[in-house]
Amino acid sequence: MMKKNVNLGFTLVELIGVLIILAVISLITFPVIQNAIKNSQEKSLANSIKSIEEAAYRYSIENDIGYPNQSAKGHLMLSEIQSKGFLDKNIVNPITDEELKGCVWYYYDENYNQYIFEYDSVCQIIIEEKAKE
Numbered sequence: 001m002m003k004k005n006v007n008l009g010f011t012l013v014e015l016i017g018v019l020i021i022l023a024v025i026s027l028i029t030f031p032v033i034q035n036a037i038k039n040s041q042e043k044s045l046a047n048s049i050k051s052i053e054e055a056a057y058r059y060s061i062e063n064d065i066g067y068p069n070q071s072a073k074g075h076l077m078l079s080e081i082q083s084k085g086f087l088d089k090n091i092v093n094p095i096t097d098e099e100l101k102g103c104v105w106y107y108y109d110e111n112y113n114q115y116i117f118e119y120d121s122v123c124q125i126i127i128e129e130k131a132k133e
Helices: 012-063 078-083 123-132
Strands: 073-077 103-109 114-120
Touching (some): 012 073, 012 078, 073 078
16 A cells, blocks of 8 residues: 655745735735724814813803903913813823813804804913013
8 A cells, every 4th residue: 555645734935835825915905904093093182172161161151251352362272271170181192192271262253143162282381481581
């Protein structure tokens, strides 16, 4: 009886071929996954900012902040809105993992015939510098 020389394993060429296919698949999917993560972080940040602006609006209504005239701007510090319970404390920027700070500017917009509330992350620095002068 003759014995057949049967090789039950994979050859080196087959293993390299599989590794090349896996590498190509990962090169294709990695940028797509990174882009999806970045987009979700940006949407989360936009939702956080929208929540901050809505909280400032609710705060302004309940506390009668005294709106500025049509040519001026007023501001509400984020810390003040948080301390009064209108907004959760320690709101984190999902992109940088840093706490969101700053204020919300409010002003009258004649085009929309209403007051507009806009979050500004650096206004706290500007206000502190003006206070020192």
